[in-house]
Amino acid sequence: MKMRVLHRYLGYFLAGIMAVYALSGILLIFRTTDFLKSEVVKEKEIEKGLTQEEINPELRLGSFQRNDHGVLYFEHGNYDPTSGMVKAKKMELPYLLDKMTHLHKSSTKDPLFYLNIFFGVALLFFVISAFFMYMPGTDILKKGLYFTLAGVVLTLLLLFI
Secondary structure (H helix, E strand, C coil), rough: HHHHHHHHHHHHHHHHHHHHEEEEEEEHHCCCCCCCEEEEEEEEECCCCCCCCCHHHHHHCEEEEEEECEEEEEEEEECCCCCCCCEEEECCCCCCHHHHHHHCCCCCCCCCHHHHHHHHHHHHHHHHHHHCCCCCHHHHHHHHHHHHHHHHHHHHHHHHH
């Protein structure tokens, strides 16, 4: 009985977290496209007179394209060696959507790390406690085990295809 109550209220609590994770996971599927993104141009002044090889890769200008009248053009921007000005173009999600996608990308250096650990452990509890919802030997539990096996097999198939 206590397992059902704990499962129920933890489920309600996790429903909000799962909704945000689901939306951000769907957004991440489109991360290599410009879906919902808009172009943002940033300008920055760096050291003057640099060559294409000396430009810091952290600027993420992409691969070198051409040198046109002294201005170095890259895949995602340009650099003027006489002024030291860099113009970088980047496609970015709106602020809220960008923050949501960081749920899946957080590392141990990010405060979201604690939410991700809690969420993972809670989902694992959810999985395990689901098998205690019905008495062993009942048809519902047997069917549930078949569906669980089907979910594992489908996931493994998709992982290795």
